[in-house]
Amino acid sequence: MQYIRVNTLKINPKILKKRLEEKNVILEETFLHYAFKVIKSPFSIGCTPEYLFGYYIPQSTSSMIPPIVLNPEKNSFVLDMCAAPGGKTTHLAQLMENSGTIVAVDISKSRIKALKSNINRMGILNTIIINKDMRIFKDYLLKNNILFDKILLDAPCTGNIVKDKNRNVSKEDIKYCSLRQKELLNIGIDLLKEGGILVYSTCSAEEEENEEVIRYILNKRDDVELLPIENNFKKINVIGGGIEGTLRVIPPNEPFFIAKLRKIKS
Numbered sequence: 478m479q480y481i482r483v484n485t486l487k488i489n490p491k492i493l494k495k496r497l498e499e500k501n502v503i504l505e506e507t508f509l510h511y512a513f514k515v516i517k518s519p520f521s522i523g524c525t526p527e528y529l530f531g532y533y534i535p536q537s538t539s540s541m542i543p544p545i546v547l548n549p550e551k552n553s554f555v556l557d558m559c560a561a562p563g564g565k566t567t568h569l570a571q572l573m574e575n576s577g578t579i580v581a582v583d584i585s586k587s588r589i590k591a592l593k594s595n596i597n598r599m600g601i602l603n604t605i606i607i608n609k610d611m612r613i614f615k616d617y618l619l620k621n622n623i624l625f626d627k628i629l630l631d632a633p634c635t636g637n638i639v640k641d642k643n644r645n646v647s648k649e650d651i652k653y654c655s656l657r658q659k660e661l662l663n664i665g666i667d668l669l670k671e672g673g674i675l676v677y678s679t680c681s682a683e684e685e686e687n688e689e690v691i692r693y694i695l696n697k698r699d700d701v702e703l704l705p706i707e708n709n710f711k712k713i714n715v716i717g718g719g720i721e722g723t724l725r726v727i728p729p730n731e732p733f734f735i736a737k738l739r740k741i742k743s
């Protein structure tokens with residue numbers, strides 16, 4: 478299954494749909510008026526002039542949910558802690574109508590290149606790209622009292638390992654990811670303003686990387702609460718997660734886990 482998200486900063490979804498249909502691409506509506514399922518295409522959907530103009534990005538519909546749940550306001554100050562290659566950063570910028578500021582951080586030099594390219598191609602003007610380890614960069618932010626209204630933590634997970642390296646996931650991999658996720662989530666909460674919102678997501682189906690991480694943070698800290706996410710997503714397999722108020726996207730859609738947290742005191 479292949480999907481595209483239309484970059485509404487550059488083109489109206491109906492106009493793009495018509496343009497691609499004139500080239501014999503068959504598209505179907507999804508739960509989002511600016512995303513389409515690609516039923517059939519005579520060419521690779523990642524190498525059309527429209528793609529190069531930044532009119533759309535190929536992306537799973539599951540991965541469109543975390544930015545929608547975060548729902549950044551125009552002119553807000555947003556941190557994307559694990560941003561590359563930028564599917565969600567560019568979506569956040571689109572939702573913010575290119576206003577406010579997004580600080581997009583990623584540890585990987587090679588993936589940062591893809592993030593830069595997506596940001597340039599899609600005409601994103603409100604994003605600062607930082608190639609750093611969040612576990613180190615947080616010290617600079619905290620020292621300078623730089624706190625955020627909204628944070629997306631789309632955490633590294635075993636789902637990415639499978640996609641990137643095409644290998645089996647071991648128990649050690651899951652344990653390693655779970656520890657890293659807890660560490661990053663703690664940092665994320667530290668960097669929120671009082672009343673600020675953090676959305677945690679992974680594309681792993683493992684309990685240890687999802688519900689366990691959320692239970693850990695709720696038990697460990699008294700400055701954060703879980704906010705229930707309303708499941709009003711249609712035409713996509715979204716169910717309640719293992720903790721009430723969290724969501725899981727299940728196959729045949731790409732598996733995803735999404736939780737929403739609010740910092741209640743600083």
Ligand SMILES: C[S@@+](CC[C@H](N)C(=O)[O-])C[C@H]1O[C@@H](n2cnc3c(N)ncnc32)[C@H](O)[C@@H]1O
Nearest residue numbers: 559560561562563564565583584585610611631
């Ligand atoms: C799930 S991917 C992010 C996908 C991205 N949000 C998107 O929608 O295109 C996780 C990312 O976390 C990055 N990462 C892992 N550990 C990190 C750390 N300590 N600090 C910053 N980025 C990190 C990885 O390089 C990887 O790009």
